[in-house]
Amino acid sequence: MLVENLMTPYEKLIHVAPMATVREALQLMKKHGVRSVIVSKNSPDGAYGLVTFKNILQTIVAEDGDIDLLNVYDIAVMPSISVSGKLNVQYAAKMMVTQSIKRLLVIDNNELKGILTMTDIIEVLMQSVE
Numbered sequence: 001m002l003v004e005n006l007m008t009p010y011e012k013l014i015h016v017a018p019m020a021t022v023r024e025a026l027q028l029m030k031k032h033g034v035r036s037v038i039v040s041k042n043s044p045d046g047a048y049g050l051v052t053f054k055n056i057l058q059t060i061v062a063e064d065g066d067i068d069l070l071n072v073y074d075i076a077v078m079p080s081i082s083v084s085g086k087l088n089v090q091y092a093a094k095m096m097v098t099q100s101i102k103r104l105l106v107i108d109n110n111e112l113k114g115i116l117t118m119t120d121i122i123e124v125l126m127q128s129v130e
Contacts, residue, residue, distance in 0.1 A: 003092050004085030006124060007106045007114035013038050016051065018073040022060060025051050025072050036103055038112065039076045047079030048105055048112050082107040083116070093121050 016025045016037045025037050039049030051072055059065040059075045082105040083092050092104055096118055106114040 001089045001124070002085065003083055003087045003089055003104075003106055003116050004113065006089055006120045007085065007116045008120065009114045010112055013112070013115060015040050016072050018042055018049070018071065018076070018078075020072045021068055022051075022056060022065070022070045022072060022075060023067045026056060026067070029053070036115075037072075038105070038115070039072055039078060039080075045110070048082070048107065049073075049076035049078030050080040050103060050105065051076045052103070080105045084108055085113050089116075089121060092116055093118075096121075 014028050014032045014034055014037045016028055016039055018039050028037050029035065036050055036052040039051060041048055049072075055075045055077065059070060060067050065075075080103075081095075081099070081101055083095070085106045085108055095101065096104065102118050104116045105112060106116055
């Protein structure tokens with residue numbers, strides 16, 4: 001099975017501008033009930049990023065950062081670790097486990113196609129045991 005068959009497609013992803021405040025990113029997460037938001041590219045040859053609850057917890061709570069003064073760009077993982085949609089899910093899962101990654105952006109030709117999460121993979125496994 002290919003990554004593109006399991007990923008959450010681009011149309012369903014929540015995006016935030018790199019210069020948005022961390023508060024704005026957190027508000028988007030709350031509004032849409034998600035644990036991560038995609039950080040848009042600054043330019044056509046730029047990189048996509050990812051902001052997760054973990055980034056926010058580390059920066060705002062553990063390091064006592066200011067939720068209104070820090071921009072998304074300051075705390076995002078950029079470039080985010082990514083895979084091709086044409087990759088076999090087995091290899092993506094292996095990467096997630098060995099690198100302790102919960103989410104992989106799916107990027108082909110430097111364009112975002114979707115996101116693959118551990119939950120996406122586990123849900124397929126759970127369906128197969130019913």
